[in-house]
Amino acid sequence: MERKTVLYIAVSLDGMIAKEDGSIDWLDEFEGDNGYSDFYQTVDTVILGRSTYEHVKVLTPVFPYQDKTCYVFTGSPDSYQDEHVTFINEGARAFTARLKQEKGSNIWIAGGAELVNAFMKEDAIDEFIITVIPVVLGSGIPLFHELTNETKLRLKGTKQFGQAVQLHYVRA
Incomplete structure (x- = not known):
């Protein structure tokens, strides 16, 4: 089986992955x-952006992906050290x-948004699993922004989890 890169993320109904301050507390309601x-x-592999990595470190006392190979994309990989991750500065x-x-x-x-957009610009995401949470934040950090290329997808399936709906797409 060929390995795939999979974006797995939750968004608000209006397409936000976090509030403007980076908070994701709105997810706790569900x-x-x-x-x-x-x-x-x-x-078996997790890729995070630097801001998401820092947010995870604040939210959880124990790094949650210790059982996976974990990479963090950052412009300054030499500035960080963590036994659980490898810091990367190269194209997606x-x-x-x-x-x-x-x-x-x-x-x-x-995630987060900067990482997703870097991967989108380089067509480096094979599958998209996006769970839509029934809340409209009104403002915040959008999942997709500043994209210049069109990406066509094909629906692979949907699932309902309570009031949330998960959409699973593959590249068309």
Whole structure:
């Protein structure tokens, strides 16, 4: 089985992944893991952007992805040190092409918005699993922004988790 890069993320109904201050507390209102546990078993590699990595470190006392190979994209990889992650400063397409050559499971593009947009600009995301949470934030950090290329997708499936709907797309 070929490894795939998979964006797995939750968004508000108006397309935001966080409030303007980066807060994701609005996700706490919804019960259950909305398929997260099942998805997590399908990946062995997690890719985070620097801001998301820093946010995760604040939110959780123990790094949550210790059982996975974890990479953090940052413009200054030498500024960081963490036994659980490798810091990367290179193009998304070249980096993931190398990862896909290695044996393993799928690769989770965990976010945030800057990372997702860098990967989108380089056409480096194979599948999109987006859970739409029924809340309109009105403002915040949009999942997609500043994109100049059109990306056509094909619906692979949908799932309902309580009031949330998960959309699963693959590249057309």
